Amino acid sequence: DQQVKQNSPSLSVQEGRISILNCDYTNSMFDYFLWYKKYPAEGPTFLISISSIKDKNEDGRFTVFLNKSAKHLSLHIVPSQPGDSAVYFCAASALNNDMRFGAGTRLTVKP
Amino acid sequence: DAGVIQSPRHEVTEMGQEVTLRCKPISGHDYLFWYRQTMMRGLELLIYFNNNVPIDDSGMPEDRFSAKMPNASFSTLKIQPSEPRDSAVYFCASSLRGQRDGYTFGSGTRLTVV
Numbered sequence: 001d002q003q004v005k006q007n008s009p010s011l012s013v014q015e016g017r018i019s020i021l022n023c024d025y026t027n028s029m030f031d032y033f034l035w036y037k038k039y040p041a042e043g044p045t046f047l048i049s050i051s052s053i054k055d056k057n058e059d060g061r062f063t064v065f066l067n068k069s070a071k072h073l074s075l076h077i078v079p080s081q082p083g084d085s086a087v088y089f090c091a092a093s094a095l096n097n098d099m100r101f102g103a104g105t106r107l108t109v110k111p
Numbered sequence: 112d113a114g115v116i117q118s119p120r121h122e123v124t125e126m127g128q129e130v131t132l133r134c135k136p137i138s139g140h141d142y143l144f145w146y147r148q149t150m151m152r153g154l155e156l157l158i159y160f161n162n163n164v165p166i167d168d169s170g171m172p173e174d175r176f177s178a179k180m181p182n183a184s185f186s187t188l189k190i191q192p193s194e195p196r197d198s199a200v201y202f203c204a205s206s207l208r209g210q211r212d213g214y215t216f217g218s219g220t221r222l223t224v225v
Contacts, residue, residue: 043216101156102154103151
């Protein structure tokens with residue numbers, strides 16, 4: 001039962017352009033959403049989060065957008081850099097309970 | 112702080128053998144999570160503990176999987192007997208209650224069952 005879905009297994013963009021990674025969820029009890037970044041042979045590391053009371057959160061080049069009515073969130077990276085190449089996981093949690101992850105999207109930023 | 116420490120980093124074993132994965136959480140963290148990463152399903156939550164007590168093990172795939180947390184500084188995930196479909200990367204993570212951005216993952220154990 002995949003409560004968090006990332007339907008694009010991979011994404012390739014040119015350096016300097018915008019990267020948009022998408023995520024959908026099914027559980028309406030989720031109230032906190034996160035993006036994690038994972039490099040090969042390392043564990044995922046926290047990137048950015050958003051509470052359900054907001055619709056946007058920005059941190060430097062990274063912005064997360066939340067559309068609660070559509071149960072959809074997205075991560076925008078502007079401008080994209082080669083060092084951003086990694087697997088990005090979307091995650092969601094409900095009231096401090098355990099976190100559920102999507103399958104991940106592999107982002108490749110080409111120089 | 113050394114972070115979440117997992118061992119071994121790599122494990123290759125034959126089908127039918129017992130496999131034990133180990134995790135040392137960050138000191139002071141009261142939540143510990145075991146996740147499994149596969150290509151098809153991404154990061155799946157297997158089980159999590161709060162103050163050494165298992166809270167939700169509904170993600171444990173079969174009775175062949177078991178996890179323990181005998182004290183606040185150590186947890187094990189055991190597979191007995193192992194099967195080729197168990198091949199995956201297993202991650203341990205820990206966090207503080209209420210610190211929703213605070214999941215810290217270990218580097219994972221890559222398990223290969225042949």
